Amino acid sequence: xxxxxRKLILPVFSLLFIASTFAGELTSRMELTLDRVLHGGPPxxxxxxxxxDAVPEHVRRFTEFSGDVSGRYIGALATVAQFxxxxxxxLDQVVAKILKLxxxxxxFGDPFSTNExxxxxxxxxxxxxxxxxxxxxxxxLNPSPAVLACARRLGDYFVKVGPRYNDPAxxxxxxGDQVAVGYICWTQIIEGLxxxxxxxxxxxxxxxxxxxxxxxxxxxKQHSHGxxxxxxGILELYRVTHDDQWLKKVEAEWDGIxxxxxxxxxxxxxxxxxxxxxxxxxxxxxxWVRLNLGLWSETRNPRYLESAELSLFNEFFFNQxxxxxxxxxxxxxxxxxxxSARAWWCCTFHGLRAFPDIARAAFHAELxxxxxxxxxxxxxxxxxxxxxxxxxxxxQLPGGQAGDxxxxxxxxxxxxxxxxPAPFDLHLSRLVKAAQQLPVAFEANGIGSRAAPVEPGADIxxxxxxxxx
Ligand SMILES: [Zn+2]
Numbered sequence: 001x002x003x004x005x006r007k008l009i010l011p012v013f014s015l016l017f018i019a020s021t022f023a024g025e026l027t028s029r030m031e032l033t034l035d036r037v038l039h040g041g042p043p044x045x046x047x048x049x050x051x052x053d054a055v056p057e058h059v060r061r062f063t064e065f066s067g068d069v070s071g072r073y074i075g076a077l078a079t080v081a082q083f084x085x086x087x088x089x090x091l092d093q094v095v096a097k098i099l100k101l102x103x104x105x106x107x108f109g110d111p112f113s114t115n116e117x118x119x120x121x122x123x124x125x126x127x128x129x130x131x132x133x134x135x136x137x138x139x140x141l142n143p144s145p146a147v148l149a150c151a152r153r154l155g156d157y158f159v160k161v162g163p164r165y166n167d168p169a170x171x172x173x174x175x176g177d178q179v180a181v182g183y184i185c186w187t188q189i190i191e192g193l194x195x196x197x198x199x200x201x202x203x204x205x206x207x208x209x210x211x212x213x214x215x216x217x218x219x220x221k222q223h224s225h226g227x228x229x230x231x232x233g234i235l236e237l238y239r240v241t242h243d244d245q246w247l248k249k250v251e252a253e254w255d256g257i258x259x260x261x262x263x264x265x266x267x268x269x270x271x272x273x274x275x276x277x278x279x280x281x282x283x284x285x286x287x288w289v290r291l292n293l294g295l296w297s298e299t300r301n302p303r304y305l306e307s308a309e310l311s312l313f314n315e316f317f318f319n320q321x322x323x324x325x326x327x328x329x330x331x332x333x334x335x336x337x338x339x340s341a342r343a344w345w346c347c348t349f350h351g352l353r354a355f356p357d358i359a360r361a362a363f364h365a366e367l368x369x370x371x372x373x374x375x376x377x378x379x380x381x382x383x384x385x386x387x388x389x390x391x392x393x394x395x396q397l398p399g400g401q402a403g404d405x406x407x408x409x410x411x412x413x414x415x416x417x418x419x420x421p422a423p424f425d426l427h428l429s430r431l432v433k434a435a436q437q438l439p440v441a442f443e444a445n446g447i448g449s450r451a452a453p454v455e456p457g458a459d460i461x462x463x464x465x466x467x468x469x
Pocket of ligand 1: 281346348
């Protein structure tokens, strides 16, 4: 064996080691949480249990957040079903039942007050906001006129009460230490309103979204998940309007979170901003990762991908419990305390909801190039047994030939197979960077194939045929 050959083979093992460390982890973690939502417990998510906050029946924790558990349950399962092609009869049942629970004025759950806006109103608003986006995520999966009509009635209710909740006095009143019932309960509805405009093209939903976006600000003792959720909504507003002011606002708020020290070294967004940092929250971690991946998608600024990667591997994965739940861990000076909470009322759903977004952000395919951004290997088994996996990736190194089949999703419409029509380059910038951070040299090569070794720092494996080593 020539020196040149040995030089090539060693790096193959290096890449294999890196790949096997993470191969399938994203899929297995998503399946764990999916199984918990469908079959796990306690508590078990029966129809009645889920729908209690939309009735309302105050028979479990947090039903005062009208539509919160029900909305997140619907949104998470619908998005996963769209991603992996599975059908969940439980989901269809819950949606059919919830349509009958809508109040005359369009909202769900407890009645709103008629005089001054109260904390109770904010709790009801939060849940209804989660329900609006949940219904619309279900509509993407199953575009039923009845679901859209229900969502429109809820959106129209938001439009009707908009002036009341956009009042500067209300902004000020709820921008203190109200945490879960603060002003974030109102600003988080942007996401649903923008999606409603995307479907109906009705401008009134965008107009209200813009008004709420202008009232979205970070402040001390704020509930971080609500804030991150609002920022995701404003990013969606940018995606629909292409108005730069919204992207600039999200980026400025991202800077603010970092500069204020509210993102912890391991990439955790604490449940409550300074000076009340005490524990993490699965919802916040999930939405922080989603926000960063969204910003990366829009700007291709690597700082967002690096931030998503930090939080994904060091906090989002850590936050997951062995039961599949997501939740809270109390911080200590040296790590976390033994005390923790499986937040079945929110984080478990939000954790599940994040997985399809992470998988979709991991790869991007174009005509003559395939880019790998995250060192994760999603394998939605239902649709795509041969879905993009590292074993296949090995065979395709350094680049690929016309006719090679990959599976990817980059537009939110579910996983699809992509037959590359022409020889293509393989862009591996994240793999290269990760490899450089490990005590191995990175000189990529394919198994049973050959290509020019990749110099450290290079990130493109050019298109080429298989050649013997
Ligand atoms: Zn949560």
